[in-house]
Amino acid sequence: MKKIIFTNLLNPISWEKAEYQKEIYITIEDNIITSIEKEPQCFLTTIDDMSDCVCYPGFIDLHTHIYQYDIRGSYKNNLLEWLNNYTFPEEIKVSNTDYAKCIADKMIQNLIYCGTSTACLYSTIHRNAFEIAVNKALKFGLRTIIGKVMMDMNSPAQLTEKTQQSINESIELYKTFDNITNLIEYCFTPRFALSCSFDLMQKLGQYIQNISPYVQTHLSENIDEVKSVKTYFQNAVSYTDVYNQAGILGPKTLLAHAIHLDNTELNLIKKSRSSIVHCPDSNFFLKSGTFNLNKILEYQIPFGLGSDIGAGTNLYMPYHARMMIYRQDNFQINPLNAFYSFTLGSAEALKKSNQIGSIQPLKFADMTFVKQDITYTNPEEIVSKLIFTTNPTDVKKVIVNGKTIHEKD
Numbered sequence: 001m002k003k004i005i006f007t008n009l010l011n012p013i014s015w016e017k018a019e020y021q022k023e024i025y026i027t028i029e030d031n032i033i034t035s036i037e038k039e040p041q042c043f044l045t046t047i048d049d050m051s052d053c054v055c056y057p058g059f060i061d062l063h064t065h066i067y068q069y070d071i072r073g074s075y076k077n078n079l080l081e082w083l084n085n086y087t088f089p090e091e092i093k094v095s096n097t098d099y100a101k102c103i104a105d106k107m108i109q110n111l112i113y114c115g116t117s118t119a120c121l122y123s124t125i126h127r128n129a130f131e132i133a134v135n136k137a138l139k140f141g142l143r144t145i146i147g148k149v150m151m152d153m154n155s156p157a158q159l160t161e162k163t164q165q166s167i168n169e170s171i172e173l174y175k176t177f178d179n180i181t182n183l184i185e186y187c188f189t190p191r192f193a194l195s196c197s198f199d200l201m202q203k204l205g206q207y208i209q210n211i212s213p214y215v216q217t218h219l220s221e222n223i224d225e226v227k228s229v230k231t232y233f234q235n236a237v238s239y240t241d242v243y244n245q246a247g248i249l250g251p252k253t254l255l256a257h258a259i260h261l262d263n264t265e266l267n268l269i270k271k272s273r274s275s276i277v278h279c280p281d282s283n284f285f286l287k288s289g290t291f292n293l294n295k296i297l298e299y300q301i302p303f304g305l306g307s308d309i310g311a312g313t314n315l316y317m318p319y320h321a322r323m324m325i326y327r328q329d330n331f332q333i334n335p336l337n338a339f340y341s342f343t344l345g346s347a348e349a350l351k352k353s354n355q356i357g358s359i360q361p362l363k364f365a366d367m368t369f370v371k372q373d374i375t376y377t378n379p380e381e382i383v384s385k386l387i388f389t390t391n392p393t394d395v396k397k398v399i400v401n402g403k404t405i406h407e408k409d
C-alpha cells in the first residue's frame with residue numbers, strides 16, 4: 001500500500017547537526033519510506049496533509065520498565081531503598097495475570113501516545129507477564145526490544161529464580177519470540193549484578209557468545225550499589241569487570257546509567273562496543289549522580305536516552321532531552337545534541353541506524369508528528385521548541401512500520 005504525506009521534516013544528521021525541509025512529500029510503501037520530494041510522486045494517491053506539524057523520526061526510548069508504570073513518583077532518594085520499598089513489591093504483584101494485563105495496556109498505549117515508536121523494555125521475572133507485554137506491543141503496533149528479567153539472588157523470595165531455570169526460560173522465550181514479527185526482538189535481561197549470581201551471568205555469556213542477541217542491564221547507578229557489587233564479586237576489579245568477566249558485554253549490550261565509572265571501565269565498555277543508556281530524569285529522582293557526558297563523548301561510546309519508568313516520571317522523550325540538558329552543569333550541551341540522543345544516536349546505540357532513527361528512503365516508516373509553531377526555519381530553534389515547550393498532548397500522529405498507530409485531531 002502506498003501512502004503520501006505532505007509535511008515539514010526535521011531529520012537528525014549527527015550529534016551537532018539536523019536538517020529541516022519545509023513542505024515536502026514523504027512516500028511510504030508498505031512499511032518502508034521510499035521517497036522524500038518537493039513534488040508528490042504520484043497524483044493518484046490521496047495525500048495526507050500534515051503541514052501544520054513537524055515530522056520527526058519516531059522517538060526511541062532505550063530503557064524503561066513496563067511493569068513499573070504505576071509506581072512513578074513513589075519517592076526515595078536512593079536506589080536500593082526505592083527498589084526494596086516500592087519496586088520489588090510492585091513487581092511481585094505482576095504474577096497476577098489480570099494485573100499484568102492492566103499495567104501493560106496502560107504502559108504501551110502511553111508510550112505510543114508520547115510519540116515513542118521503538119522501546120527497549122524490561123518485563124519482570126514472570127513468564128506470563130512477558131508474554132502479555134509482547135502481545136500488547138503487537139496489538140498496539142509498537143516496535144519493541146524486550147526481555148524477561150533474570151534474578152537469582154539477593155532479592156525477595158517471590159522474585160528469585162533458580163539459576164538454571166532462569167537461563168532455560170530466557171532461552172526458550174528468545175527462541176520463541178525473537179523476530180516473531182519485524183516489530184519484536186528479544187533482549188536478555190539480567191537485572192543488575194546485585195540480583196544476578198556470577199554463575200547466571202556467565203552461563204548467559206556462554207550462551208550468547210556466538211549468536212549476539214540484545215542484552216540489557218543496569219550498571220553503576222548508585223554509590224552504595226557500586227560498593228555492594230565490590231563486596232559480592234571480589235574476583236572482579238570493577239563493576240564493569242563483573243559483566244566483562246561473565247561475557248555479557250558486546251555490540252548489542254545496553255548498559256543503563258553508567259554514572260560512577262573509572263577510566264578502565266570506560267575502556268572496557270569502549271573495547272566491547274557496548275552502548276550506554278543515559279536516564280537523566282531517573283538520576284535526578286533517585287539522587288544517583290551526574291552522568292559524565294564529557295567522558296562518554298571523549299571515549300566515543302554510543303549512547304542514547306531512556307525514560308527509566310518508574311524512577312523516571314514520564315514517557316515523553318523530548319522531556320527526557322530537557323532533563324539531559326538541565327542535568328549538565330559544566331558541559332555545553334545544545335538542543336540538537338539532546339534531540340540526536342533520542343533519535344539517530346539511539347538507533348546507533350542499538351546498531352540499527354540503517355533501519356530507524358531518521359527519515360530516509362529504505363528505512364522503516366517510523367515517524368512522529370508534533371503540532372508546533374511552523375514559522376521557524378532554523379533546525380536548532382525547532383528542536384529547542386520541541387524539547388522545552390511541547391508535551392504529549394501535542395503529538396498528533398504516530399506511524400510505526402508504515403501503520404498509523406496513534407492519531408488525533
Ligand code: GUN
Pocket residue numbers: 065079083087191192218221282308311
Ligand atoms: N537497578 C536494578 N533494578 C533497577 C530498576 O528497576 N530501576 C532502576 N532505576 N535501577 C535498577
Ligand code: FE
Pocket residue numbers: 063064065218256308
Ligand atoms: Fe532501569
